[in-house]
Amino acid sequence: MTQRTTTHYAALLRGINVGGAKKVPMAQLRPLVERLGCDDVRTYLQSGNVTFGADSGDEESWAAILTRAIADEFGFTVDVLVRDHAYLEAIVDACPFPAAELEGKQLHVTYLSEQPGPERYAAVDASAYAPEDFRLGDRALYLYVPDGLGRSKLAEQLARPGLNKGLIATSRNWNTVTKLVELTSGT
Template identity: 35%
Template sequence: MATWIALFRGINVGGKNILPMAQLKSDLEALQLKNIRTSIQSGNVVFDSAAKSAASLTAKISLAIEQQHGFRPQLLLIKPDELREAIVSNPFAEAISDPKTLHFFFLATPPSDPDIQSLENAKSASERYQIADNVFYLHAPDGIGRSKLATNAEKHLGVVATARNYRTVEKLASMVAGDGSMG
């Protein structure tokens, strides 16, 4: 069995695609996934599976949710070593003291031709970013809510992405280690 981290995008946001974590856990158990841990209503799940392929497992989970709940969520699966590498490679270590300002955009694939000029044009004077393999790091000290860079990062990178702030990334690492609380 291997451990996987599921990063769901667009569930339980703005009253759309409502999927309580207890129901999601039940749906995943029906797929023979084991040791399922969820975090509040966040759409973050850690579980064990005998599956070897992220692509086939993603398709299986998305299809099951669509069949049970009538919508197909975007889902990105990563392995614990990818999460650890993202944390270790964080280029803005000083920003962890204010974790809500530091965001990790996990990317489905490394961007092959990111539009750097558009990223630069969207960036505010206080923002910093870096692309490293499958992660786009964004430090937005003035907040993420009004950040044009955060809003347009996926488009300018040219790949599917889902973002988590540093506090959530830490929580996921804790869940993988087995000492995170379950929601």
């Protein structure tokens, strides 16, 4: 008898429910993802986080499926990144900053659609923004902002359109990063 293997994922929707634009109610998103054949579907916050289990597919195929389903359901396109539990856990484990000593709002991860080379961010002089700092990870940027993201000049610099050309990038604070690991654990 073949045992069913379920992989748990987090879908990260970029730029929804911000300033009244691209409204995606979580109460509508959950059943949409369930109709796609997923189980253990949960949403977290209104900022576009949905976790689910699936017996087939991979990160890229689920991102495409969800992008299409959201466009069909809501009438607009949303960038979607999908990451599996193992990846999300590895991101937490590889954090170059002392996460346990920081408030969740001081540490962020910007998830990226692909791995950029270090040359992409070489022109950003992090020392000019000290004590703020950033590090490149696996398809992610770690960002330390002691006064929060809203006041960060470094975050503003890193978000420049030309710097991230060709990438989908979406950020989550450390509280959300760790919660997504928990929600995708399959327990």
